[in-house]
Amino acid sequence: xxxxxxxxxxxxxxxxxxxxxxxxxxxxAPVGVVQSDASGRAxxxxxxxxxxxxxxxxxxxxxxxxxxxxxxxxxxIEQKMSAQGQPVIAFDTRLRTADGTEIQVQGSVVALRxxxxxxxxxxxxxxxxxAMTPPVDPTSQFVATVSHELRTPLTSIISFLxxxxxxxDVLSPDGVxxxxxxxxxxxxxxxxxxxLLLLSRIESGISPPEMVAVPLxxxxxxxVRDAAPAAAGYGVTLTADTGEGPDLRGDPLGLTQVxxxxxxxxxxFSHPGDTVWVRATWADGRWxxxxxxxxxxxxxxxxxxxxxxxxxxxxxxxxxxxxTGLGLSVxxxxxxxxxxxxxxxxxLDQGTTFSIHLPAAPSGSTGPASxxxxxxx
Numbered sequence: 001x002x003x004x005x006x007x008x009x010x011x012x013x014x015x016x017x018x019x020x021x022x023x024x025x026x027x028x029a030p031v032g033v034v035q036s037d038a039s040g041r042a043x044x045x046x047x048x049x050x051x052x053x054x055x056x057x058x059x060x061x062x063x064x065x066x067x068x069x070x071x072x073x074x075x076x077i078e079q080k081m082s083a084q085g086q087p088v089i090a091f092d093t094r095l096r097t098a099d100g101t102e103i104q105v106q107g108s109v110v111a112l113r114x115x116x117x118x119x120x121x122x123x124x125x126x127x128x129x130x131a132m133t134p135p136v137d138p139t140s141q142f143v144a145t146v147s148h149e150l151r152t153p154l155t156s157i158i159s160f161l162x163x164x165x166x167x168x169d170v171l172s173p174d175g176v177x178x179x180x181x182x183x184x185x186x187x188x189x190x191x192x193x194x195x196l197l198l199l200s201r202i203e204s205g206i207s208p209p210e211m212v213a214v215p216l217x218x219x220x221x222x223x224v225r226d227a228a229p230a231a232a233g234y235g236v237t238l239t240a241d242t243g244e245g246p247d248l249r250g251d252p253l254g255l256t257q258v259x260x261x262x263x264x265x266x267x268x269f270s271h272p273g274d275t276v277w278v279r280a281t282w283a284d285g286r287w288x289x290x291x292x293x294x295x296x297x298x299x300x301x302x303x304x305x306x307x308x309x310x311x312x313x314x315x316x317x318x319x320x321x322x323x324t325g326l327g328l329s330v331x332x333x334x335x336x337x338x339x340x341x342x343x344x345x346x347x348l349d350q351g352t353t354f355s356i357h358l359p360a361a362p363s364g365s366t367g368p369a370s371x372x373x374x375x376x377x
Contacts, residue, residue: 032124033123034065034125038119049125055098069093069095070093089108092104092107093107108156158186164179211251213249216247217245219255220240220242220259220280235274236270238276239275245282251337277290285360287358288356290355298352339358342357343357
């Protein structure tokens, strides 16, 4: 492959392994991740890589991602990878998917070493949105472009933080604390960028999600289970109550993000000792999901504005609770993509209930809504 300069020794403990410290991060990263051995064959791929390429993990392992490029692109990238003194390289290229189509991606690759010897590479890939059809709102296009350009370096920052944290035997307590602060804020920025990019893609009709049969009660229980540890850190109890009903035709990643956003909000605005209830019920041909808390509530005259971008309730701002004001915009966009709607019932200092109403099959599945897009992360 050539002498692409390896990352510093922090990489030596984590090369060629799909486990800690970067394995867990790679599995949930919003970019495709491919870890290759010294011969170039993939030894680890994450779910996002499989979604980008259409290759199931069982078949993607063993493939050299360079084999999926056009010869001219491959030669250009291999030349970059062979250049001296570059610990990380970035590139744009066309990537051939399992069905033979091509997508434009932005990638980066870093060499890994074990015991001072080359041990393969770690590469990340992000799909570049197709050109938007005029007319295009310049502000929306600017937001989409900036969001896309920020996501890859932020992902790299977080990945290398994980590698540095692996050196826990040489880090001082202050060093660990400083890394915690950096990682926490980098993750906040990555979530913000992901939300902006998601909204832009939905509005622009780029890469519509694949609608599949979703067992909604199971999705709700999984979301509550995954959020429970963080809620416990706030002293808040999460409770799931799910009824019986047919599968929902929808995007499981998008619906999971809806639940994650609503649950995180409910926990954030609750008091220690409170309970947050998440209920899913089927009636009259529709699913209804309620996320109810006992928290600070929302001023009545501000409820209608909450779904606008960067809008936060006045008592949320004065209470010092962090937030960007994008989470509910994302919820509304994804729910409407599924032909549903969001309603709110709130009382100051008594709590808030967000209710999601979803038809069994999205009304837009054969119309304009199917041309919109959703993306997780």
